[in-house]
Amino acid sequence: MIVSNVSLSGCAGVNSALCAEAGEGHQAGVAYPTTLTPTGNLIVAVCLGFIGTFGLTNNLLVLVLFCRFKMLRSPINLLLINISISDLLVCVLGTPFSFAASTQGRWLIGDGGCVWYGFANSLFGIVSLISLAVLSYERYSTMMAPTEADSSNYRKISLGIALSWAYSLFWTLPPLFGWSHYGPEGPGTTCSVNWTSKTANNISYIICLFVFCLIVPFFAIVFCYGKLLCAIRQVSGINTSVSRKREQRVLYMVVIMVICYLLCWLPYGIMALLATFGPPGLVTPEASIIPSVLAKTSTVINPVIYVFMNKQFYRCFQALLRCEAPRPGSSLKSSSKALRGAAAVGPRRTNDFLFMVASLGQPAVTLPQLGASFEPTIDFTKAPSSDNKPVIVSLVAQVDG
Structure with missing residues (x-):
């Protein structure tokens, strides 16, 4: 995790002898008390208890849905499961220890436990971040691919998942071998990377x-979803009401994802940079605990944004509550559809019902009256080209029943 390690930053100019004693106690593995007041520890403990409980519940529910309903076992959904597993591991292997430390007012499992806590939570946090970036790229590349994605090909997604773990290990193992190190952070009830050392080794x-691990994933997410939104806006000439509704929904999702990403992780980065490059004591232990708590809220927010706002998962969730089969609908099909580019060669023979073929730039064709459950899937069969040739767009929908 990226958070300010300033457990001793408040010592500067206050009591150097006390600071030296605390530092010696740390080296000897002594659990020294937190700098927060009892009320502050109680507030942090309540927040961590809430985060741990709901994070565990939400991510377990995602895994239950994935195991219960075969229709969810698509390649791209494996990335969602990877995110849920990493968040679940934070809730199981990280949050309980910081919660217990907050209730007792001190770190409870010694120096070795502190190093393990810092490494494990950094690893799982970065896995989640990289998986979000891989997910955004996969959605973008699937939408823009010239052919429909193969729903039985798990190789590409498996490589993406393996990449997220390998990439995270690449950046979280070095502190165990001398490039920086893990230690107590904030008020002394959690552990992370040492952000206060001014050595070239640590600063690099x-x-x-x-x-x-923060900026690159963020820009990948913004770029991929931005391009996806632009592609969706290109179909506004086909059916204004339908495309506007789809555009607004995607824009709404993108804005929520970006805001939540920044809310959870940007305070980590800012606090880390202030603690690293600012003067001693600039970041107080009381202030440094806030980014730590905010980052852990990602374990609660991620399942809600990426899973329960997904129509596939939401319908299966409703079916699970009602103990029945999920209601069929076009969104189950359209969630893996794409805005694809290839020359149009006539109507595709699929299990879907072909309603209309129209070309961009031509007068709008009136759609036949359809039931309320109809939701079109917009399928580009030709990307915009420089020769201004008409682009064929097929509007396909799956008949419920």
Whole structure:
């Protein structure tokens, strides 16, 4: 995790002898008390208890839905499961220890436990971040691919999942071997990377971690979803009401994802940079605990944004509550459809019902009256080209029943 390690930053100019004693206690593995007041520890414990409980519940529910309903076992949904597993591991292997430390007012499992906690939570947090970036790229590449994605091909997604774990290990193992190190952070009830050391060794690691594990995933997410939104806006000439509705929904999702990403992780980065490059004591232990709590809220928010706002998962969730089969609908099919580019060669023979073929730039054709459950799937069969040739767009929908 990226959070400010300033457990001793408040010592500067206050009591150097006390600070030295605390530092010696840390080296000896002594559990020294937190700098928060009892009320502050109680507030942090309540927040962590809430986050741990709901994060565990939400992510377990995602795994239950995935195991219960075969229709969810598509390649791209495996990335959602990977995110849920990493968030679940944070709730199981991280949050309980910081919660217990907050209730007792001190770190409870010693120096070895502190190093393990810092490494494990950094690993799982970065896995989640990289998986979100891989997910955005996969959605973008699937939408823009010239052919429909093969729903039985798990190789590409498996490589993406393996990449997220390998990439995270690449950046979280170095502190165990001397490039920076893990230690107590904030008020002393959690552990993370040491952000306060001014050595070149430590500063170089912090800069790399900030750039490659926070900034790069963020720009990947913004770029991919931005391009996806632009592609959706290109179909506004086909059916204004339908395309506007789809555009607004995608824009709404993108804005929520970006805001939540920044809300959870940007305070980590800012606090880390202030603690690293600012003067001693600039970041107080009381202030440094806020980014730590905010980052852990991602374990609660991720399942809600990426899973329960997904129509596939939501319908299966409703079916699970009602103990019945999920209601069939076009969104189950259209969630894996794409805005694809290839020359149109006539109507495709699929299990879908072909309603209309129209070309961009031509007068709009009136759609036949359809039931309320109809939701079109917009399928580009030709990307915009420089020769201004008409682009064929097929509007396909699956008949419920």
